[in-house]
Amino acid sequence: MELILDNIRKSFDGREVLKGIDFTFEQGKIYGLLGRNGAGKTSLFNCLSGEIQMDSGGAFLRRDEVSLPLLEEEIGYVFSLPILPDFLTGYEFVKFYMDINKGKIQADRTIEEYFDIIRFEEADRHRLIKGYSHGMKNKIQMLCFIISRPPLILLDEPLTSFDVVVALEIKKLLREMKQDHIIIFSTHILQLAADLCDELVILNNGTLREIPAETLHSPEFEEQIIALLKDEDHD
Amino acid sequence: MIRTLKAILEVRGMSGANRLMFYIRKLPVLGKLIPASVYSETTLKRTLSVIVHILKVLMAFVTKFAYLGIMIYLPVKFIGNDISLSLSVQYQLYLQMLLCISFLTAGVSSAVILEPKRDKYIFVKLMRLPAERYMRTTLTLRGISFLVTFIPAMLVFGSLLGAPLWHGAVLTLLLTFWRTACEALHLWVFDRYGMVIVKKTSWIWTAIGAGYLLAYLPLLPGYAVVESGMLFNLPVVLGVLVLGTLSAVYIARYKDYTNAVDAVTKIDDPLLDMGRMMKEARVKDVATQDQHYSAEQQNQEKFEGKSGYAYLNAIFFSRHRRLITSPIQRRLVIIGSLFAAALLTMLLSQSAFTKLTHYLITALPTFLIIMNYTSIGERLCKAMFYNCDLSLLRYGFYREQSAILSNFRIRLLRISLLNLIPAAAICLAVNLLLVLSAESWGAGDAVLFCVTIVALSLFFSVHHLFMYYIFQPYSTELNVKNPFFTIVNSVVLGVGFIAMQFKSEPGMFAVIVVLSAVVYMLAALIMVYRFSGRTFRVK
Numbered sequence: 001m002e003l004i005l006d007n008i009r010k011s012f013d014g015r016e017v018l019k020g021i022d023f024t025f026e027q028g029k030i031y032g033l034l035g036r037n038g039a040g041k042t043s044l045f046n047c048l049s050g051e052i053q054m055d056s057g058g059a060f061l062r063r064d065e066v067s068l069p070l071l072e073e074e075i076g077y078v079f080s081l082p083i084l085p086d087f088l089t090g091y092e093f094v095k096f097y098m099d100i101n102k103g104k105i106q107a108d109r110t111i112e113e114y115f116d117i118i119r120f121e122e123a124d125r126h127r128l129i130k131g132y133s134h135g136m137k138n139k140i141q142m143l144c145f146i147i148s149r150p151p152l153i154l155l156d157e158p159l160t161s162f163d164v165v166v167a168l169e170i171k172k173l174l175r176e177m178k179q180d181h182i183i184i185f186s187t188h189i190l191q192l193a194a195d196l197c198d199e200l201v202i203l204n205n206g207t208l209r210e211i212p213a214e215t216l217h218s219p220e221f222e223e224q225i226i227a228l229l230k231d232e233d234h235d
Numbered sequence: 236m237i238r239t240l241k242a243i244l245e246v247r248g249m250s251g252a253n254r255l256m257f258y259i260r261k262l263p264v265l266g267k268l269i270p271a272s273v274y275s276e277t278t279l280k281r282t283l284s285v286i287v288h289i290l291k292v293l294m295a296f297v298t299k300f301a302y303l304g305i306m307i308y309l310p311v312k313f314i315g316n317d318i319s320l321s322l323s324v325q326y327q328l329y330l331q332m333l334l335c336i337s338f339l340t341a342g343v344s345s346a347v348i349l350e351p352k353r354d355k356y357i358f359v360k361l362m363r364l365p366a367e368r369y370m371r372t373t374l375t376l377r378g379i380s381f382l383v384t385f386i387p388a389m390l391v392f393g394s395l396l397g398a399p400l401w402h403g404a405v406l407t408l409l410l411t412f413w414r415t416a417c418e419a420l421h422l423w424v425f426d427r428y429g430m431v432i433v434k435k436t437s438w439i440w441t442a443i444g445a446g447y448l449l450a451y452l453p454l455l456p457g458y459a460v461v462e463s464g465m466l467f468n469l470p471v472v473l474g475v476l477v478l479g480t481l482s483a484v485y486i487a488r489y490k491d492y493t494n495a496v497d498a499v500t501k502i503d504d505p506l507l508d509m510g511r512m513m514k515e516a517r518v519k520d521v522a523t524q525d526q527h528y529s530a531e532q533q534n535q536e537k538f539e540g541k542s543g544y545a546y547l548n549a550i551f552f553s554r555h556r557r558l559i560t561s562p563i564q565r566r567l568v569i570i571g572s573l574f575a576a577a578l579l580t581m582l583l584s585q586s587a588f589t590k591l592t593h594y595l596i597t598a599l600p601t602f603l604i605i606m607n608y609t610s611i612g613e614r615l616c617k618a619m620f621y622n623c624d625l626s627l628l629r630y631g632f633y634r635e636q637s638a639i640l641s642n643f644r645i646r647l648l649r650i651s652l653l654n655l656i657p658a659a660a661i662c663l664a665v666n667l668l669l670v671l672s673a674e675s676w677g678a679g680d681a682v683l684f685c686v687t688i689v690a691l692s693l694f695f696s697v698h699h700l701f702m703y704y705i706f707q708p709y710s711t712e713l714n715v716k717n718p719f720f721t722i723v724n725s726v727v728l729g730v731g732f733i734a735m736q737f738k739s740e741p742g743m744f745a746v747i748v749v750l751s752a753v754v755y756m757l758a759a760l761i762m763v764y765r766f767s768g769r770t771f772r773v774k
Binding site: 085086101102 | 270271272538542543544546547550551554555622623625626627629630631632634635638
């Protein structure tokens, strides 16, 4: 399975943020999308998830040589600011989510088992989401795509606000899941990207570019990335 | 001082120009033509800021006319014509109200010297203009513009009530000097006791309540105590002028403005940022409350059998019970008290009661407007948006056609049932009154009336929810954003007003209302299914 981005363009107020994104993401890998503040990481994710319309271009999912346009339901999107309905408890939200996606999920697990996967405290499950911390909300969002298993998972600046324990748990979770999915997560924290990702992609000046895998673990990694990000600023 | 004034006016003009451009860019068609780069066009902005200043000056004159005209002159005229008072009594009433509102109430509530204001924060805190210079300059400007902009309105309304022109001029002078004295008093109280009167909400509202009661209550029977001789005599005029002058000297010589500005420019003062305060109030109005959850936690089993959207909505409506029941209770109380008032009328004056019941029969179309305001749909839609849809709309599954439709159907049913409660109360109250009256009111008439009211209630249930789904007018701050929402809403109300003008046959009216409710409901279901995928989003 592959995600193919074909010449995606998007402007805001006459300023072109995405200038023709061409890229192919493969299943089984975690991609780190690196870019400076305002480079357009969130805009790209929003275009993919249908949150905003792209001006031109398209995104396709290729399975066994057949490419079809990417559908909204094929995407699991974890927002940088987790957005969940405050008036439900975590348990109720997950039950609702499972009801809605009944046809699409394997019915082999109970709600309680799902909560166990993300190591969610028993007592917290029945509290209003309103009182959840950032990390707890993010876990619930992650649980959504553990349940519905969408082929494409987008994570917008996750882990940055987690404490070390939760961050480690989520990292483990992502690694366990990556076989069946295409996972892209955006960040501007270099260490996180180097630590978790199999591939690194840089979004700069509105285009995507891949960083060779061997760079990722080389000692000069940081300098090279910084040089790349700076260089392209003066193009 | 002139230099400070120039600097202040320049910054005010520029930020006014920016704001103007911001709003122009928000306009439907025109806005699209203007690029974001317009903010950097300095020459254009200078021109705009001149326009802004001119507009501000004009507005200052217009608001004085609006204030005197709407608050004082028109009520006096209205009552004066109604109970045929002579022009001189009307002028007396005018002076009396002006004394209560402009001299007394405004003296307490509208003092600017210690008013929390963004302007103050920007110039003194951010731009480091010395507080004394800022305050002396702005207060002088304010005093002069107060005097100048009040004069024309005072002259016009005074002479409309038959007073000589010099009365208007002297009155403006008195008002300006009196208010200067009030400013000085506010400053003195602050200096002496460290108290900012304009921030004491209860005091302010007491002053407003008392002043307006004093102004308007005697107006109803046309009872005037004040005579022009009491104001326009030498001792009073001289007294006020001397008091005002001494106050002006006190204000000009006051040393410790730094403190006075500090006291009202705390960064987290909600009064500094009206926008934020209103936003918070709007959101709080419809927010989920924790205590409802804990109260209802014990009976979880009532959601047991439900699943999917039915489950979601059952929890939503249960957890926002207060939001739903309190407006319904309010409506029931209003209906109940109107009913009681009508019964009282019957006991006290049979002829007035006959008039009233006759009106009830002929004024069926009026209920078009009444039922619009009886519907709790709009408030519920706001609550749904803020507490539920705002977050869930971020998920693809929630935006799917079938999901939207099934959610819409469940909500429509809920809202319709809720709106039936006040509708039933109205039917009951009106029918009871008519049965007690001398009008001939048979079972057929009663049925026709009830059918119309119920159909109207359904119509507005659909209307509010449909408008919400098709226009999704709310932004995250809950102010209505989509201009089409306002336009369509006004058109529906307009149709109501037009319908009120036709004294149509009740039978015909009932048929039309039932038909439109049914057609609207079907059309809404179809259109929501077809279009909501695109329209029902967070904007």
